[in-house]
Amino acid sequence: GMPGGRVTSVAAAADGTIWVSTHVSASSIWNSSTELGGIASFDGTRWTRHSVADGLLADEGELAAGPGGVVWAVHDDGYSRFADGEWTAFTTEVPGYGREIVVGPDDRVWAVSPRGIVSFDGSVQVVHEVVSTG
Numbered sequence: 001g002m003p004g005g006r007v008t009s010v011a012a013a014a015d016g017t018i019w020v021s022t023h024v025s026a027s028s029i030w031n032s033s034t035e036l037g038g039i040a041s042f043d044g045t046r047w048t049r050h051s052v053a054d055g056l057l058a059d060e061g062e063l064a065a066g067p068g069g070v071v072w073a074v075h076d077d078g079y080s081r082f083a084d085g086e087w088t089a090f091t092t093e094v095p096g097y098g099r100e101i102v103v104g105p106d107d108r109v110w111a112v113s114p115r116g117i118v119s120f121d122g123s124v125q126v127v128h129e130v131v132s133t134g
Contacts, residue, residue: 001047005037013065018042021060021073039063039073055087056080062111066103074101074111079120083107092125094118 005022012018022037038059039050051059057080061073071082078091100112108121116129 002040002042003038003049008060009063011063011065011071013041013071014067014069016044017065019063019065019071021063023060041071050082050087055089057089057091062099062101064101064103064109066107067105068107070103070107072101072103072109074109079109079122081109081122088122090120090122092120095127 002020003022007020008023009021010018019039019041021039039056039061040047041050042048050056056073057078058073058075061075061080063071063073065071069083073080073082074094076094078089078094081088081090094111095113095115095118102110104110104119106121108119111118111120113127115127117127119126119128
């Protein structure tokens, strides 16, 4: 089923799959919670859990789905991309760990950062800094 914990992110993929990321707080773990957080997808019939064993960089993150079917997860220390049924992890500093993310028509992930906007295509990360006009 869907991983337990507090839902932190949800995204709908072009094929209709719903993606969810959940987080379990330390207090939940200390209260003998057996359900740990994580990332899962729902195809309309069943839930599938995804983990670092499947190629994710981390077991939770902010999610966004693109029009081409690609799903991105942004983590504290990088990105994970789900495409063609497989996860690929990318370790890189994510300035400010973007909590608001979208996927553009070119399947590049865009994330809000305290410095501006960060974009990543799987090889090149660009920080589009906010420019002061005064």
